[in-house]
Amino acid sequence: SGAEAGAAAPPYRLGGSVAADEGQLRVQARLERQSDGAVLWAENYRAVLGKEPPFAAEARIAAEVATAVGQPYGAIYQAAAAERAVGPKRPGDAYACTLAYFTYRVTLDASSYADARACLEAAVARFPDYATAWALLGQMRLDGLRWGFAPTTPIDEALADARHALMLDPLNVRALQVKMLAMHLGGDIDGALRTGAVALAVNPNDTELMGEYGYRLALAGRWEEGCDLLRRALARNPGPLPYYETGLALCAYIAGDHAEAAARIKATPIQAIPVYHLMAAAFLAEAGDMEAAHRERDWIERRAPNLTRTLIGQVTPLIRRKEDLARFVASLRKAGLDLPGDGTP
Numbered sequence: 653s654g655a656e657a658g659a660a661a662p663p664y665r666l667g668g669s670v671a672a673d674e675g676q677l678r679v680q681a682r683l684e685r686q687s688d689g690a691v692l693w694a695e696n697y698r699a700v701l702g703k704e705p706p707f708a709a710e711a712r713i714a715a716e717v718a719t720a721v722g723q724p725y726g727a728i729y730q731a732a733a734a735e736r737a738v739g740p741k742r743p744g745d746a747y748a749c750t751l752a753y754f755t756y757r758v759t760l761d762a763s764s765y766a767d768a769r770a771c772l773e774a775a776v777a778r779f780p781d782y783a784t785a786w787a788l789l790g791q792m793r794l795d796g797l798r799w800g801f802a803p804t805t806p807i808d809e810a811l812a813d814a815r816h817a818l819m820l821d822p823l824n825v826r827a828l829q830v831k832m833l834a835m836h837l838g839g840d841i842d843g844a845l846r847t848g849a850v851a852l853a854v855n856p857n858d859t860e861l862m863g864e865y866g867y868r869l870a871l872a873g874r875w876e877e878g879c880d881l882l883r884r885a886l887a888r889n890p891g892p893l894p895y896y897e898t899g900l901a902l903c904a905y906i907a908g909d910h911a912e913a914a915a916r917i918k919a920t921p922i923q924a925i926p927v928y929h930l931m932a933a934a935f936l937a938e939a940g941d942m943e944a945a946h947r948e949r950d951w952i953e954r955r956a957p958n959l960t961r962t963l964i965g966q967v968t969p970l971i972r973r974k975e976d977l978a979r980f981v982a983s984l985r986k987a988g989l990d991l992p993g994d995g996t997p
Contacts, residue, residue: 662686666721675701677709681717695720715857720888746775746782753788757860760895761924765801768792783821790814790830794837799925800956810834825855829864839969841872859885863896870903873973879903894920898931905935905983906976914939926956930963934983945987952989960984960991 668681682694697716699709749771756764769792775785790813796802797810811834817827828851836844848865855861866881882899901916913935922928933948952959964981971977981991 666717672701677701677706679713679717683721716888718857746779746785749775750784750788753792754860757895758893760795760799760922762801765792765795765799769796769802781820783817783824784826786813786817786820787824787826787830790817790834791826794830794833798837799927801924807834807838811838823854825851825858825861828854829861832868833864836868836871836970841868841970841972844868845872857888859888862888863893863899867896867899870899870906871971873971873976875903875906879907894922898922898928901935902931905938906979910935910938910940914941914944918944926952926959929956930959930984933987933989934980937987938983942987949988960989963991 663686665684665686666681667684668679670680671678677699679697679699680694681697695717697713699706699713701709704712749768752764752768752771756768769789772785772789772792775782776789779785790810793802793805793810793813794807797805797807810830814827814830814834817824818831821827828847832844832847832851835841835847845868848861848868851861852858852865862881863885866878866885869875869878869881872878879900882896882903886893886896886900897916897920901913901920904910904913904916917928917932917935929948929951933945933952936942936945936948963984964977967977967980971980984991
């Protein structure tokens with residue numbers, strides 16, 4: 653039609669082939685850039701038809717392809733982020749703001765935080781009906797609060813952003829994720845988990861949501877379920893995500909595997925965030941690496957001296973099981989951190 657002829661062509665094309673041979677179904681999928689035919693991503697999938705019904709195999713492979721290509725850190729994100737990094741900056745490029753957000757979530761540093769937040773603030777001002785931008789701005793408010801980039805940000809502001817985004821798009825997964833996290837940080841753990849369950853039902857293949865919801869479940873004491881979600885989120889991602897790696901380090905710590913907890917936390921440094929150093933001090937002390945644990949203690953005392961004085965009040969609303977909090981406090985004391993009181997909620 654004339655409308656279709658005037659519409660912009662999609663920048664990417666998903667293609668592939670299907671073949672059956674000796675009871676096996678083989679699917680080859682690839683993502684191509686329309687402008688030059690470059691293959692940006694390719695993968696092979698198999699199913700044994702005698703063990704897996706054809707329709708079940710089709711649904712599984714389709715979900716795996718959709719996740720690999722369309723997830724927040726997937727092939728399209730990687731390609732679009734690279735193109736905008738080398739291309740000209742266009743004023744009002746709201747999609748570039750979402751890419752800036754996900755780039756920040758990989759690095760979790762103050763500079764990328766400031767850039768992404770400023771971009772999203774401009775995006776919602778220019779495009780007030782863009783639900784995802786409102787949701788991501790809410791996430792930035794929460795990150796500013798919990799990571800210390802903007803420590804005076806009220807949780808209610810982020811919750812208002814999430815609710816506004818949901819008015820615009822009731823099934824927006826990013827908005828549901830922000831609502832979940834805001835409720836959890838505000839102490840409404842049950843409400844947060846209900847919201848997370850709804851969001852996961854909306855899109856069970858969204859790895860960003862899967863990891864954050866898994867973290868919330870774990871801190872609520874549902875360790876097995878939450879840690880399994882964290883593992884699945886990381887397994888489906890094409891690159892390392894330090895934030896969720898720290899979640900798996902915490903899972904290992906709770907499971908008593910202190911060597912794995914120490915190895916994971918050392919392999920995923922997030923130098924700008926005091927809570928990372930707090931976790932590292934506890935995990936390294938339990939693993940017996942006291943020299944490294946003391947380095948983390950010294951970092952906290954130099955860079956975040958108020959953290960230990962307010963720790964119990966900050967984390968008590970977030971951790972449901974008192975024994976988990978008491979255990980973490982004991983590990984911090986083992987690392988040489990001076991905590992007030994007896995360390996019990």
